[in-house]
Amino acid sequence: MMRLRSIATLFLLALAAPSAAQAASQLRIGLQDDPDSLDPAQNWTYVGRHVLQSMCDKLVDIDANLNLVPMLATEWHWSDDAKTLTLTLRDHVKFQDGTPFDAAAVKFSLERELTMPGSRRKSEIEVIQSVDATGPLSVTIHLAKPSVPLLAAFADRPGMMVSPKAATEAGAQFAQHPVCVGPYRFVERVVQDHITLERDPDHWRAKDYAFDRIVFVPITDTSVRLTNLRSGQLDLIEQVLPTDMAQVKADKTLQGFEETGLGYSGMTFNVANGAKADNPAGKSAAVRKAISLAIDRDAINQVAFDGRFLAGNQPFPPGSPYYDAAFPVPKRDLAGARAALASAGVGPVTLELIIPTDPVRAQIGQMIQAMLAEAGITVNLVQSEFVTLLDRARRGDFQADLLAWSGRVDPDLNIAPLLGCGAAGNDGHYCSQGLEAALATARATPDPAVRKPAYAKAVAVLQNDLPIVYLYHTLWLYAAKAKLQGFKPLPDGIMRLDGVSMSP
Known part of the structure; x- marks a missing residue:
């Protein structure tokens, strides 16, 4: 076929x-892949970001050195307590329908992301308490708590501004004919x-x-x-x-x-999203540990990627300043996998793993299937068209899936959108107060000396709970x-x- x-x-x-x-x-x-929605507030696919980048300008962008640079916002300023962000906007800019881009449009776009049904951006910017158009080209954003990563979020889909006129007139059909500055x-x-x-x-x-x-x-x-x-x-x-x-x-x-790249690929587990979470891998961190130990990450890299990618086990690649060397990428350990499985006391383990239809991820799925079989875990592979897979995951119609996150400049955005309690991208409905506390500490300051130990705590929580078994980092x-x-x-x-x- x-x-x-x-x-x-x-x-x-x-x-x-x-x-x-x-x-x-x-x-x-x-x-x-074929993108999902072309509404910046609803889009969730990596390929959709290619299309949106050419269609929808953002408040800020990044350069080759990962610095935030002006786009629709020309200047920005944080208050001393990191709870107020003030933006100065670019003058003489119009939306593609000819209406003016101004502070009122920014207020509209951000409030739309926070309130519209089905918004994927809400969890990325929910720290916003209010948005004020303090001048024709001046926006003041008030936060419920300090959150330095918010500005970096504006370098992606949360920062894509839509025409208030077009969005209001189209309502739920806006994705059929999106109108931005672009x-x-x-x-x-x-x-x-x-x-x-x-x-x-x-x-x-x-x-x-x-x-x-x-x-x-x-x-x-x-x-x-x-x-x-x-x-x-x-x-x-x-x-x-x-x-x-x-x-x-x-x-x-x-x-x-x-x-x-900045992101990762891995297996995401359904731990609390509906009936399909009721399976050994969803209920037991020990089973997920057995799965992680049974996988030969180096073999996947060599066979599927000609040795060009990086094996990984954290939200950040090994070269990142936020990678925690206390948890090195594990070598395959079948004995350890079997011991972890025995400690779980769950008997025979069968796991349904949903994978996209492309040949590369199909090959990786087959390798994982064979590796886990040696540890006594039966994996049933289910191939799915990509957007359908995303929809199934969002609804909790999965036990585990093989997906990638393309990565963001701020380390918080490699964790919180996918594993934060209640986050729109948290398909498995994982929630850890220990993780939330570590991320809150890291968000409160731009100082790497404070942020690095906070992210080390976050990584330690993820290594213990394994809601995602990280596999590799791409080029x-x-x-x-x-x-x-x-x-x-x-x-x-x-x-x-x-x-x-x-x-x-």
């Missing part, structure tokens, strides 16, 4: 291939086929964007994405197989890009036509198209 779908995808792309006249003004990008505005979407954006000539940085149109094409088969790039049907692709990078770099018609791998100029990947893995062009 996968083979037939891959051939069909290639055929459809061939039919839709741009002419030579179109090529200079249209950029076709291959994505690993270099490219929404044109159309055909689910599982393509998303088309067109350049907004009135954008405040319109001159920095060369292409008239951007077309995002979801292709789950990594090899088919690369084949379409080689044949000229695509111009840029993400998530290249590590085993293909040597070939890409040896091909004079192509170029490859690598960038160290972001891209490939593009040799004629593509100016593309520079950043550590957050999100494609930015300013300064990108195609040579004749």
